[in-house]
Amino acid sequence: MSTKKKILIGEDERPMAKALELKLNSVGFEAKAVFNGNEVIEELTTNKYDLLLLDLIMPKLGGLEVIREAGKEQNIIVVSAVGQDKVVKEAKDLGAKGYIVKPFDNKQVIEEINKVLG
Ligand SMILES: [Mg+2]
Secondary structure, X not given: OOOXXXXXXXXXXXXXXXXXXXXXXXXXXXXXXXXXXXXXXXXXXXXXXXXXXXXXXXXXXXXXXXXXHHOOOOOEEEEEOOOOHHHHHHHHXXXXXXXXXXXXXXXXXXXXXXXXXX
């Protein structure tokens, strides 16, 4: 049985999503990237993830809606270019446990993941 923590990445910029997926897999997580909000919800209803890394501006279903649908039991860290206090507050009020403003470096993302999962 795998003890790797499962991380879902919801990010519509595919190269960024795939790069993050590769990086997280290389440091011992089991990461999977999907590319719009509907796919995130589909994936969360099919599989259990220890953590969701979530972009806010995505086609079909935006990140804030995803947080609402995923519910407060789901660990979520928002990774977004949107850094306005109002949006950060809304995401956190809806249940996001962390918020990283793009551009990010991988080290920062991994530290934040470990903080939430630890
Ligand atoms: Mg986006």
